[in-house]
Amino acid sequence: MQLYKWKEGAIMAGLINIGFGNVVNTNKIVTIINPDSAPAKRIVQRAKDSERIVDATQGRRTKSIILTDSEHVILSALQPETLAGRFQNKEM
Template sequence: MSLPALLHPLVHLGHGHTVAAACVVAIIDPDSAPVKRLISEAQAAGTLVDATAGRKARAVVITDGAGVHLAAVQPETLAQRYVRREMVE
């Protein structure tokens, strides 16, 4: 991650994990077959970040640069956190 990306506001994914708000491309539900394939492909490629702390993945955050993050909080909750961060900027 480049230094300018660290200067952007962060979105809290839960359990001490954050992601730069400017890097977020999508926040989606993990239960559909295409998203499950995306998770499997990211795991095989080594670009999957599991931020669930052993809990069930309830949201998938896709970032630019092909990053895939699993979160244990609902997509709606993450979207609210993201919108609040965007309003602060």
């Protein structure tokens, strides 16, 4: 596994491409969920209200929501299954 130096003292064990050249530290991901349920929509709205949202969809439809350990919410235009596959490939 390749290590990346991010900030002074912080090390990332891996990055996952979430679409359009955007990457997320795999150590920070708590879960990846489908955006179609009412609870998921509430999570997104609360993140917008608290300015903890990152929109990585490039204007396309949100197909997955990534929740991080820092309570940030990341929107992606890729399917949760696609992201999960990339995540699993990173761990090997």
